[in-house]
Amino acid sequence: MAFDNAYESLTEEHGEETRWAYGTGFADTMAGVAHALPAGADPADLFAYCLMLGDDALVLAQRLAEWCSRAPELEEDVALANIGLDLLGQARPLYTRAGEVYPAGRPAGVPRHVPDEDALAYFRDEHAFRNVRLVEIDCGPGPGGDFAATIARLLVFSSWRLALLSRLTSSTDPVLAAVAAKGVKELAYHRDHAAQWTLRLGDGTEESHRRMVAGLATVWPLLDELFIAHPVELRLAETGVAADPSALESEVDEVLDQVLARAGLDRPEVRPLAPVGGRAGRDGVHTEAMGYLLAEMQYLARSQPEAVW
């Protein structure tokens, strides 16, 4: 098979099979993992929980991909793209699992040849996305952000998600447990990467220190939301499917304090970004940035939904 030309690998060897243009063309069947619904778990809750975990990963993957070709050095283009790819890889089986346990959740009107994972990624509207708001805000490379803010977000996010997935390795849902076991190893590398950059910038020049302080101040208002348990999470935690995020706070705080102390940085004193009428990202209430992000991510698939290779 030829690898010099990406289009050849997409078009050859598929015979009469058509492949939807925006997907990978294969479903992760999670062979060897049991697919039964865990005892006591409500399928709609498990669907929502898979979306929460999947949306956190997908939306940050999209944000990280925006840096490709615009990072401060070539190696960093590659690093951020790699990290985004890991997160995208974590999102895929979560969406497939969501579609499998609760087919009624599939967005209406999506062509049949579009796999569940792609239907959920490309054809949901903003209010149906359940990611925390931390992953959606603009931390650069656009004029609203800065590389230091992206690093600050990655540090917070990877420390939190690593703690979360560590617990989910013993989830009573076999698919979540498998995704978590795989993800933990990847997130340990992501957290190391963000921590090393935080040290380098925080303990670097006057300018890099100033920008790291500003970056932390940008993301810190979104920190509290990570530890607020949604009713879906609480119900599923009772059946051993989910982890209660409020139980992660001290572990994450300890990691963040260790990094900040070494980098000569203080915990920002900023007010948390309040929920809107008691609702935030997990309920589908997002910041202004989210609509623009989805527009870019979903535009092509929505305008040409029938396109196939």
Next chain:
Amino acid sequence: MPGVELARRVAEGVPDPELPVLTLADLGVLRDVRVTGHRAVVTVTPTYSGCPALDAIRDDLRARLREAGFPEVEVRTALHPAWTTDWISDAGRRKLAEAGIAPPDRLGPRPAGPVPLRLDPPARTVRCPRCGSPDTVELSHFGATACRALRRCTACAEPFEHVKEI
């Protein structure tokens, strides 16, 4: 009728698209091969969650097995248990080094529970695959593919890739 031994031999011999010096058997991603009549079912595991090579591996497996006389080929993906670089075979490690890519160390079983943060990771000795010097430094933790890091040898000054442990 072609049998499971043939299917296994063919599947094992498919080269990895991103590290073509290795076969799928060397890389340790081939989990299971079964044959029922003319149908071959092959189970593979991704190295990283988002590894794009998996799609190419799937296509290659189908093409090679069809050539070998299996008209129906199904390739399944198994995420669990998670792949580790410990599964790269000794032959695979030798082939990597010969191709100028430093092979990973063996990590052994890892403890459960929270992953400790290490701000000062112990200095790693990764030998230069060209001159053998232990004086090498990491340039970037994330290389051309998810599984590789970039290093440079301070003795012979050549850059090289390292399959990092996971």
